[in-house]
Amino acid sequence: MQLPLLEVTDLRIALATPYGTVDAVRGIDFSLPAGGTLGLIGESGCGKSLTALALMGLLPESASVRGSIRLAGQELVGLDEAALCALRGNRIAMVFQEPMAALNPLHRVGDQVAEPLRIHRGWSRRRARDEARALLERVGIADAARRMDGYPHEFSGGQRQRICIAMALACGPDLLMADEPTTALDTEVQAQILSLLGELVAERGMALLLISHDLAVVAQHTTNMLVMYGGTVVEAGPTQEVFARMAHPYTRGLLAARPVLGSNAGTRAALRPPLPTIAGNVPPLHALPPGCPFAGRCAFTLDACHATPPPAVDLGHGHRVRCIRPEAMAGDAP
């Protein structure tokens, strides 16, 4: 059997906070084959961004990591800074949510795209510059030869995100992580950026880890997905299977909470039925319940839900859910 490109086993991240040490990520497992796409869904505070930062070795110093992250067999947890620096921007690259914050406003964009090539490959200025121009052209910056001498403020939000993608692509990484890459962008630009990422992944055989809070984005652009809540993966599997079954009440709640186009025709807006919401709020990390993190907010809660964290139940086709009564969700909703 072929070794997966990325294998995360029992990853646990603890953070020092004013409330004491809290477990922000509580034992998550996933793997990603070379060229695969994986979506990671969840709301603020569920641990999705921490997971991405752990893969990059960019966690704050107060964080402690346990478990294992293996990239093509190499263990990343506990690597020293020098070894991580050699990986970052080279074999693992990341595209962040806010492109303006990710680019240095004082450097020309061409130099910023060329930087990883000069550092990791030791290329000459001229050679790196030529490659940077080719990359900028590839990500759709028109007139790249001229515009590569511009500064980030001269570009629009969508173009800046394209520049960040060019930067991430420079060294031909094995794994590209995109943390909410389109949240700061308009719907139209979002569609363009996501299809660009899709093309690049197919063309270069990279693996893509796409982090988003938008179920629809993950549904359209990934083959596998994870849903995180309260630091654990509550549902995981092939995207089609997960959407076809939606075995976890949280996954269902998330989908139902989004307004959809084409509903409510004809009624006065003020009199339309309200959106179904998930009761209550996401509990703070220092006050997560001892049992299922979703217990109490879930309409199907039993006493047993509060007792211990539910085990992962296999539903077939690689679809797993952490819920003690997946059969409750098997049929139609209540």
Next chain:
Amino acid sequence: MNVIAPENIAYNAYAVIARGHFEHENGGVPLLQVHKLAHHYALPRTQLWEPRPQVTALQDVNLTLRAGQSLGIVGASGSGKSTLARLVMALDVPSSGRVLWAGQDPQQMGAGELRRARRHIQMVFQDPFGALDPRQRIARTVAEPLAAQGDTTRTEQRRRAAEVLEQVGLRAEALDQYPHEFSGGQRQRIAIARALITRPRAIVADEPVSALDVSVQAQVLNLMQQLARDFGVTYLLISHDLAVVNHLCDEVAVLHQGRIVEQGPPAQLFQSPTHPYTRALVAAMPIAPSGVQKPSLPPSENAP
């Protein structure tokens, strides 16, 4: 947790009467009219002796906001949405054209008159973290629009602040807390409470939910809808998210490069868009797979 579930918020009899009243007052004069509005921004000089170049943010915009008929404005960033909000709120002077609040032009009003007229039109901003002063207690932040009216005592202001906080689902204890003690969704509720305190007839909301998580978005959208139903608040809702506008508005205008290119009821506009730009907007919406059955709604107590 300071949040009361929306279904537990008391149904306000006064408001029901008020709503009927709003819809018929002023002999049907719209809450807000925008007439041939245009706005240009001057760019920095390129030539010393030539006039500064101008960029046109809005051109020939005509809109009408009638009581009980919430209006959505959709468009990409740079289309002039936020310029429109600033002009409508009389925070900027239009280059040409007029904004009318219930038939009156705020640009013609004196300072005192303008301040009193602001009672009827309030605003909610996008970023709930930037919109609240971190060094003021919630009571002061929420009561500020009322205090600016200058016709209430401190005690009265505090009582009204507690009242509107309850209406948006927060407890009165919140009055003496600071913004950092609240989550993003709670802060947006506070911003909405501040807009509500003068009992406005119209609220201009610029991307009110786009900074919030999906499940919190739904809670805030439900709250806004409930306020429209119970208090007769009419929204001018600015958003790039078609689904949000579709849910909360009775009419939608599509803004593209400073002009309104298409306007109509959301169901019709989004199902059969005629302008190529509207079509592109609709096509760009990511859509969750249809294989999933949406859970049916539990019956709600105060559903009409």
